[in-house]
Amino acid sequence: xxxxxxxHLATDHAGFRLKEVIKEYLDEAGYTVVDHGAGSLNExxxxxxxxxxxxxxxxxxxxxxxxxxxxxxQGEAMVANRYPYVRAAVYYGQxxxxxxxxxxxxxxxxxxxxxxxxxxxxxxxxxxxxxAIAAVDEWLAxxxxxxxxxxxxxxxxxxxxxx
Numbered sequence: 001x002x003x004x005x006x007x008h009l010a011t012d013h014a015g016f017r018l019k020e021v022i023k024e025y026l027d028e029a030g031y032t033v034v035d036h037g038a039g040s041l042n043e044x045x046x047x048x049x050x051x052x053x054x055x056x057x058x059x060x061x062x063x064x065x066x067x068x069x070x071x072x073x074q075g076e077a078m079v080a081n082r083y084p085y086v087r088a089a090v091y092y093g094q095x096x097x098x099x100x101x102x103x104x105x106x107x108x109x110x111x112x113x114x115x116x117x118x119x120x121x122x123x124x125x126x127x128x129x130x131x132a133i134a135a136v137d138e139w140l141a142x143x144x145x146x147x148x149x150x151x152x153x154x155x156x157x158x159x160x161x162x163x
């Protein structure tokens with residue numbers, strides 16, 4: 001991915017602390033970061049309020065990506081994937097030994113290589129700060145393969161988006 005890429009962040013209370021850690025890390029690394037909230041820790045907030053903002057921004061700007069967080073990351077990915085051209089993938093972390101598939105690349109890398117995921121949904125309740133930062137680094141450093149079969153599949157998702 002481009003080093004000067006714009007990164008949209010969003011979370012509710014469940015990922016707030018980790019979002020702040022990631023935001024500081026990305027700022028120091030020189031990325032352009034847009035924080036869609038939560039802006040403060042509020043146990044009564046709801047993740048869709050913030051995730052909609054980040055997902056809409058990625059949907060409207062093909063050159064940007066999103067990093068969203070929640071306790072499991074699942075609901076957040078569900079919200080994000082409702083937007084055209086958004087392909088959100090959930091990351092919980094790796095088992096003790098880095099899980100490999102039959103082909104090259106681990107599961108996190110394959111979200112980019114095969115599926116051109118443009119939103120990473122982190123399961124804040126399952127990741128340490130170090131694991132999350134490592135995942136963000138790996139994900140941002142991995143490019144889409146541009147393989148025709150993968151692009152064909154992505155086109156079938158994007159071109160047939162309802163609404």
